[in-house]
Amino acid sequence: MKQTSLDQIFDSYMQRKAVFNKKDSLTDQYVPSKIPHREEQINQIAQTLAPALRGERTSNIFLFGTVGTGKSVSVRYVTKNLSARSENIKTLYINCKMKKVSDTEYRLLAELTRSLGLRVPATGLPTDQIYKMFFNAIDSKKQNIILILDEIDVLVKKTGDEILYNLTRINQDLKNTKLSIIGISNDVSFTDNLDPRVKSSLSEEEIIFPPYNATQLKDILKERARIAFNNGVLDNGVIEKCSALAAQEHGDARKALDLLRIAGELVERDGKNRITLEYVDKAEEKLDFDRIISVVSSQPKQSQAVLASIITLTEKNKSIQTGDIYSIYESICKKRGIKILTQRRVSDLINELDMLGIINARVISKGRYGRTKEIRMLLNKSIVRKIREILEENYLLERHAQTKPN
DNA sequence: AGTCCACAGGAAGGGCAGGCGA
DNA sequence: TCGCCTGCCCTTCCTGTGGACT
Known part of the structure; x- marks a missing residue:
């Protein structure tokens, strides 16, 4: 990037009316002076x-x-x-x-x-x-x-x-x-x-500590938003929307605060100074996206290889079981020169991916045809596409000849 | 009722790296 | 350097199991 454009970015940032007054108050390290409903x-x-x-x-x-x-x-x-x-x-x-x-x-x-x-x-x-x-x-x-x-x-x-x-x-x-x-x-x-x-x-x-309901979350957000943002930044209904979304997630106040903070950050990045409802949607998307991507990137190679097998099978639209994953996993390892772990270990790696919320693994019995785990990918297509890119960069998946249109 | 599949998942322990004191 | 300790990752061996099939 050229020097001038950097200057432009910084200058225009400083010229704009700031969105945040005290962003810290939306993080979970912050201890407020009063805590509503507790x-x-x-x-x-x-x-x-x-x-x-x-x-x-x-x-x-x-x-x-x-x-x-x-x-x-x-x-x-x-x-x-x-x-x-x-x-x-x-x-x-x-x-x-x-x-x-x-x-x-x-x-x-x-x-x-x-x-x-x-x-x-x-x-x-x-x-x-x-x-x-x-x-x-x-x-x-x-x-x-x-x-x-x-x-x-x-x-x-x-x-x-x-x-x-x-x-x-x-x-x-x-x-x-x-x-x-x-x-x-x-x-x-x-x-x-x-x-x-x-x-x-x-x-x-x-x-x-019972979960908060949407009304209680609204009180909490109002209090924090008052400290966090400059006057007139929040559009009507933004706090309500954050509260409602977080209330769906078992009344998670941390999520509500994250939504508000990220919405603010996105607004700032776009060079605007009003947080609208649209930005709450964007914030929610970003929250999910970032979490999953950072989790996947920090996984060890073996775990990524297992995930690569699952993605391969998902793309074939078949029902996925431990045995299928293991055979694809073996072939990926062979092709890439990675040590092949035992099925016992791979089974544990599958469980770990389940714990991380990337996949859903459920033990099922097929009677005469044995007991196994049925695996389902939990992520939406855009996240899977991004994960695919990460795995391609790590040489665990072949590059697609072209990305399929949605 | 009994068999049997394809695993699940527990237990034990091996091998390694990192770190200590002697 | 050696012996000892730790956590971590992994293998080996094992028992357990739901339900379709016989």
């Missing part, structure tokens, strides 16, 4: 944690609710205010879903210890040693520590509940520090499979 839950959390102000140990709390129901933000809201009142109250927040950061017992303890200012190697130490390090780090002075484990269900599903057992018993050995745990789970039935001892000590208090 007063009851916030009070409950605050009452449970209040004894920390007197240096007493507080009950462990378990928060349940689907994605975007305000669990994390409510907890952060309370702990932020609590920490402001006392220097001796420290909050450790960790999201257990962070791949390669906190999704195993070792990594979780390492990350926690690191957040306390110690240097910890990424691997290499025995778990009991890292446990000791963590223990010593938190027990170094008289204080209350509130440990927030977000998406705790992901951790337990992956590594078992032993770590929770250890953490919930740690208070017996701590001399100075009082530790309490706040577990946050998106999976409502999560505690059913926990060790009863862990369950009882972890859920001394249980708080449910």
Whole structure:
């Protein structure tokens, strides 16, 4: 791109009336000064944690609710205010879903210890040693520590509940520090499979976060939009539309905020200064598109090869089963010189693609003809086309002679 | 009622890379 | 450098299974 055109872009950007005033307030890191429709839950959390102000140990709390129901933000809201009142109250927040950061017992303890200012190697130490390090780090002075484990269900599903057992018993050995745990789970039935001892000590208090309805989402968006955008930017009905779309997704406030933010970004990019309903549609499309594309691009080669097989079969419009995928997968690997994994492993890779929401895999029985998984592509044609391009670039699929018209 | 298909998916363990202390 | 520890990816071996067919 030539220098002049860059200047033009920057100049015209600066000349335009800005869409955003404070974009941060539409992200999920932002802790607003009030959180509509969560007063009851916030009070409950605050009452449970209040004894920390007197240096007493507080009950462990378990928060349940689907994605975007305000669990994390409510907890952060309370702990932020609590920490402001006392220097001796420290909050450790960790999201257990962070791949390669906190999704195993070792990594979780390492990350926690690191957040306390110690240097910890990424691997290499025995778990009991890292446990000791963590223990010593938190027990170094008289204080209350509130440990927030977000998406705790992901951790337990992956590594078992032993770590929770250890953490919930740690208070017996701590001399100075009082530790309490706040577990946050998106999976409502999560505690059913926990060790009863862990369950009882972890859920001394249980708080449910029901999904927001469209009206509640509207209140939340109004409040945030007031801070986020400059006056007169929003067209009538934009907030309502974002709320309605997010309400369809199990009342997910995060999605509602994302829609609003991306709509604003798209408007800015087009050099306009009004967010219209049309831009909400575009934002929704972009949200889906971006998520899937980044997921697919970051998949390892083997997983992409499996996906390439599925796309090949989808294009043939046949019903797709594990065995079909495996034979196409084998031929792709042979052609490209990739190591061929066993069917057992490929079966797991198929399950992973299912978990990512790219495909739908359902176990079916064909009676005499065996049991298998029936696989369906979940994505629409434009996304599949884009994925195809990515796989072509990675030499996992042949280039189409020409793209078919729709 | 029994058989049998084509897998599903659990359990155990091998091999590797990254990292530690001695 | 060596022995030991970890997580991760993968294989091998295995048991389980829904329902069409005999």
